Amino acid sequence: MATLVAPVQHSHIEDAKALYKACKGWGTDEKAVISILGHRTAAQRQQIRLAYQNLYQEDLVKRLESELSGAFEKAVYRWILEPADRDAVLANVAIKKACPDYHVIIEIACVHSPEELLAVRRAYQLSYKLSLEEDVAAHTTGDLRKLLVALVSVLRYDGPEINARLAKSEADILEDAIKNKAFNHEEVIRILTTRSKAQLMATFNRYRDDCGTSITKIIRNAIKGAGTDEDALTRVIVTRAEKDLKVIKEVYYKRNSVTLEQAVAKDTSGDYNAFLLTLLGKAD
Template structure:
């Protein structure tokens, strides 16, 4: 998977030079947005952190605060997101999804279903350091029922490794018995199997399920469950099949129809830019008969659009 990002480290990188360029772009009358977006989208996250440190050393000011005071709207949100470390970006997204009135279940599902066990452990640790709170307690305080149980299992980050050959058939049968075969649904089986098996193992189980039921597991989940539980189980199945395909679909949904879900668009473009955005672009093209680049161009405007297109780094039209 390594090297499937669109954003790479810049060679010959000099954090002090970059800090000076950004300082000049913001001081005086008016702001040079073009320079800011060109520079920050062409540095890796680790390099942006060094620029942030150099800026403070050279000018005694916080780069992110200066950017916030100079920029506005979605462009500001995107640039601020690029300046956070990947784990901090996930942690703040989760915190914002939980705190205050109401919960943004989609954010909880998207992050917890798609991150690797190591990333989840890092998120839990950083959340505690940052807010002096326990992420699992905050999640359980805000959710209930089987949906809550799914999230708790994902937070354990304890998926089995590899494929258990001897369990493929029995897992497929257990899922079939839990849904299609009985009146009502045994959610427990879905939650346990989808939450604890490795992606490779689950892909084999889905094939066995298809042979048994005559249709895909996604169809059973659609039919047998509802609400947030349904969304969480579907996300787990999709991520087991292909994380890039899952994100391609999330990006498509964030832009299709009227109005754009900018928060989701920014979250995925930023968080996947150094991981697998090239694969996401390819999956997007395959599934939606248009390119990610063209859809961003059509649905966004101004510097915000320019910066997103630089992150996208190419058109698969």
């Protein structure tokens, strides 16, 4: 389901040397950076970073940050980090903004498996000497705080078991809450933030059967008509290229009747464009 095209065999020492060469002297060979890093898995990228450190006593991440710029730099920086560290950075940047990007927090909390979310929370503590829930709680208030803190703190049960009786009773609770427009209803927050994904699917299916309409619509509006949200675009492509970006591409095409590659090609340019298209699986 990944779009990333990476070789099974590669020499991380040769890769480190090639990256050193790409960064040496005036200017940077961005194409070389893309052709290497855009075709390496998370594990391979860590080996390259380690080899680079050993060969040149310098952090590859810092070097690239000083060589690259703009949206391309941001995308490469997020890409090169280990997934949990990357999400910790994304979460921290999102919550520390003057107007926090709450949807980034929701995305991190909901897209991951329980164990992956736990890894992000551990990475966050290592980097920031605070817990993720602590920072989220300190930068939010009211119902939003209730929802977000619970979403990032929960270790959902990950098993396949569902309780049909519970699905019925909680579908009723959701129906009542939606009818009465009580969207801040504590019970709604409780259900959404504590039940397992399997149980929630059962509840949502039950709701759909009872009410005739689906309770959820997954809306990804990273690319809008006017202007591009580069942060969101980078985030989705970088975090999903090794996971399920192929599926996202398919859904995107079905919804929009243009391919995600076409949309990216139209709304971005230069090295940033080339890098995203590489991660989307385009042949060099």
